[in-house]
Amino acid sequence: MINLNARPSFRAYDDGGEHMSKATAETEAGVRRHGGRYIYEELRKQILTLQLKPGAPLDEVSLAAQFGLSRSPVRDALARLISEGLVTILPNRTTLVTPFEIEEFPKYISALDLIQRAVTRLAALYRTEADLARIRKADDTYMKAIDSGDFNAMSETNKGLHMAIAHAANNPYFIGYYERLLGEGQRLLHLHFDYTVTSPAATKLGRDHADIIDAIARQDADAAEKLAHEHTMLFQKRFLDYMRQNMTESMALM
Numbered sequence: 001m002i003n004l005n006a007r008p009s010f011r012a013y014d015d016g017g018e019h020m021s022k023a024t025a026e027t028e029a030g031v032r033r034h035g036g037r038y039i040y041e042e043l044r045k046q047i048l049t050l051q052l053k054p055g056a057p058l059d060e061v062s063l064a065a066q067f068g069l070s071r072s073p074v075r076d077a078l079a080r081l082i083s084e085g086l087v088t089i090l091p092n093r094t095t096l097v098t099p100f101e102i103e104e105f106p107k108y109i110s111a112l113d114l115i116q117r118a119v120t121r122l123a124a125l126y127r128t129e130a131d132l133a134r135i136r137k138a139d140d141t142y143m144k145a146i147d148s149g150d151f152n153a154m155s156e157t158n159k160g161l162h163m164a165i166a167h168a169a170n171n172p173y174f175i176g177y178y179e180r181l182l183g184e185g186q187r188l189l190h191l192h193f194d195y196t197v198t199s200p201a202a203t204k205l206g207r208d209h210a211d212i213i214d215a216i217a218r219q220d221a222d223a224a225e226k227l228a229h230e231h232t233m234l235f236q237k238r239f240l241d242y243m244r245q246n247m248t249e250s251m252a253l254m
Helices: 006-048 060-067 071-083 102-126 129-148 151-168 172-198 210-218 221-246
Strands: 087-089 095-097
Touching: 006 060, 006 071, 006 151, 006 172, 060 071, 071 087, 102 151, 102 172, 102 210, 102 221, 129 151, 129 210, 151 172, 151 210, 172 221, 210 221
Parallel strands: none
Antiparallel strands: 087 095
16 A cells, blocks of 8 residues: 555655755855855966966866865866956967967057047046046045055056946946956056056156046046046056066066
């Protein structure tokens, strides 16, 4: 005889098993996401501060062992860094920190100048009062980072300020490309900050963005674009000054 009373008990056990499996899976997924975020943030910091040199290999197995996690969160972290242009996969599947060829610097500056002029001009044309408040707040955060002398914080807050300007431009097609350019340039910006802060010959950092922000506030598009161009040229000059004083064969700017 079939005991019908047993069926609810079986279903309850089965549902509990499914619930436990889902809970376990969600927990593991949460750990993977957290682990991947931690690995991403740590690798990104090491890349931007040149602790991991351009061209340095990144092996999933070695990184998993280093961080004490499985290869899955490592793979997630590397995928995010690849999307930002900081890590590259070669045709032979080798993964490495994206090399930087000094010969390509003029092309990088050309691209940065073009997009920076465009987003700054559009920001002057279309910014709202809320946009302007966010830009000014981002500039204050950047100035605090300068006072701290933390190069990594300086490059991050500088990027945050320029992205606030990009969002004010109200054109989503520019945002992703501009963010990638700024991200790729953060390694150079780290060297630029190093030179500007430590070299007696360098023009010291100040409110480098004040005139740009003022032009955006006045909605003077021509002035904003001109100042954005001058800002890019200042970055180029400071970086090249650094290279002239500090580049040696041991520097792996490949």
